[in-house]
Amino acid sequence: MRVIGLISGTSVDGIDGALVEISGSPGDWHLELLAGTTLPYPVDLRSQILDVCAGKSLSMPELAELDDAIATVFADAALSLQQSSEPAELIGSHGQTVFHRPPQNHQLGYSLQLGRGELIAQLTGLTTVSNFRVADIAAGGHGAPLVPILDTYFLRHPNYDRCIQNLGGIGNVTYVPKTDNQILGWDTGPGNALIDLAVQYFSEGAQTYDRDGAWAATGTPCMALVERWLQQDFFQQPPPKSTGRELFGVDYWQRCLREAEPYNLSPADILATLTELTVVSIHHSYCQFLPELPDQILLCGGGSHNHYLQQRLQTLFAPIPVFSTSELGLNADFKEAIAFAVLAYWRLLEIPGNLPSVTGAVSEVLLGEIHPVFTPNVIRSQSIT
Ligand SMILES: Nc1ncnc2c1ncn2[C@@H]1O[C@H](COP(=O)(O)OP(=O)(O)OP(=O)(O)O)[C@@H](O)[C@H]1O
Numbered sequence: 001m002r003v004i005g006l007i008s009g010t011s012v013d014g015i016d017g018a019l020v021e022i023s024g025s026p027g028d029w030h031l032e033l034l035a036g037t038t039l040p041y042p043v044d045l046r047s048q049i050l051d052v053c054a055g056k057s058l059s060m061p062e063l064a065e066l067d068d069a070i071a072t073v074f075a076d077a078a079l080s081l082q083q084s085s086e087p088a089e090l091i092g093s094h095g096q097t098v099f100h101r102p103p104q105n106h107q108l109g110y111s112l113q114l115g116r117g118e119l120i121a122q123l124t125g126l127t128t129v130s131n132f133r134v135a136d137i138a139a140g141g142h143g144a145p146l147v148p149i150l151d152t153y154f155l156r157h158p159n160y161d162r163c164i165q166n167l168g169g170i171g172n173v174t175y176v177p178k179t180d181n182q183i184l185g186w187d188t189g190p191g192n193a194l195i196d197l198a199v200q201y202f203s204e205g206a207q208t209y210d211r212d213g214a215w216a217a218t219g220t221p222c223m224a225l226v227e228r229w230l231q232q233d234f235f236q237q238p239p240p241k242s243t244g245r246e247l248f249g250v251d252y253w254q255r256c257l258r259e260a261e262p263y264n265l266s267p268a269d270i271l272a273t274l275t276e277l278t279v280v281s282i283h284h285s286y287c288q289f290l291p292e293l294p295d296q297i298l299l300c301g302g303g304s305h306n307h308y309l310q311q312r313l314q315t316l317f318a319p320i321p322v323f324s325t326s327e328l329g330l331n332a333d334f335k336e337a338i339a340f341a342v343l344a345y346w347r348l349l350e351i352p353g354n355l356p357s358v359t360g361a362v363s364e365v366l367l368g369e370i371h372p373v374f375t376p377n378v379i380r381s382q383s384i385t
């Protein structure tokens with residue numbers, strides 16, 4: 001079946017879309033990436049989303065409008081993916097996370113993704129599966145991370161224990177042992193979110209990220225600050241655990257900036273220090289929470305293009321090799337989008353998509369709500385005229 005997967009992650013940089021041919025059967029799945037695209041958000045929409053993520057209040061009509069504006073951009077990504085490929089038959093859309101609260105003390109978690117699936121179905125004429133996180137949360141889980149099941153199916157190796165480390169706005173890891181031992185996974189903390197905020201601040205909005213890590217590479221990390229930030233509860237907390245921009249967002253970045261003041265650091269030093277926090281928090285969490293360090297570390301997500309970050313990880317983990325999932329045939333930029341295509345397909349087949357050993361849910365559950373097409377393209381043609 002040809003399935004489109006769509007996601008905009010915690011970097012809020014735009015919609016990653018993947019058109020995938022999925023074939024095979026449980027235990028023997030085959031994937032072919034037919035097309036991939038990244039559609040940046042319109043600038044105004046991006047800043048509205050970032051404001052909401054940072055705690056701005058919305059009225060209910062504003063919320064509905066934002067939900068539909070996001071769904072419309074997601075539908076555009078799905079339509080553009082099919083322009084040069086055969087049409088898809090199904091969409092799996094993660095949507096845009098605007099709020100995530102992990103479960104605590106028997107209180108269910110809460111995770112809100114905007115970009116409603118029913119509108120994407122109408123605008124594209126394709127059945128759309130969305131709201132993937134709620135069923136796992138209802139089963140007491142974090143509802144995140146969900147991609148580890150894809151890593152398990154497609155990146156397990158008979159001779160190597162592997163860690164698959166995503167470096168998005170937030171970082172998350174999947175531990176896939178060579179044996180049938182338990183798959184583990186959790187959010188490791190900040191990926192690029194704090195680095196991006198710092199770059200925007202120091203470049204006065206001219207740059208949104210540290211391309212290839214070139215700016216940080218000219219600085220020196222302040223290890224005293226890294227050690228101090230690492231004391232924070234989140235890093236000590238054992239898995240299952242998840243996080244988001246609620247913790248590693250604007251307030252956190254402003255606190256970093258304040259705490260850096262006494263050290264007289266240059267912008268490059270602060271960028272190197274924030275990059276080091278990402279690197280050291282990953283190393284620290286592997287050392288604390290894995291049965292043993294892996295044989296290989298595979299990187300994915302936008303941060304896998306940050307050469308400085310990759311080199312720092314390689315230095316800290318040496319002699320364990322650190323390389324990209326793309327080198328093994330699983331595209332590092334579209335892996336999350338591919339995952340939501342696969343999860344949508346499994347939802348139709350009624351195959352559970354969560355890994356309780358990762359999310360902490362009490363059981364496996366079917367992930368996602370199915371939105372069939374009732375009135376194809378009605379709203380789209382209205383919005384075009
Ligand atoms: N060439 C590059 N050099 C350095 N950093 C890069 C490069 N390309 C992308 N990035 C970083 O990757 C980020 C986007 O990564 P990605 O799209 O994987 O994140 P996301 O999916 O939004 O987040 P998450 O996985 O947490 O949901 C950008 O914000 C930027 O910081």
Ligand SMILES: CC(=O)N[C@H]1[C@@H]2OC[C@@H](O2)[C@@H](O)[C@@H]1O[C@H](C)C(=O)O
Nearest residue numbers: 010097100144145146147170172336
């Ligand atoms: C609530 C939410 O959107 N979480 C994201 C976020 O971005 C990375 C990390 O934190 C991961 O837990 C998750 O995304 C990926 C797609 C996942 O579920 O595996």
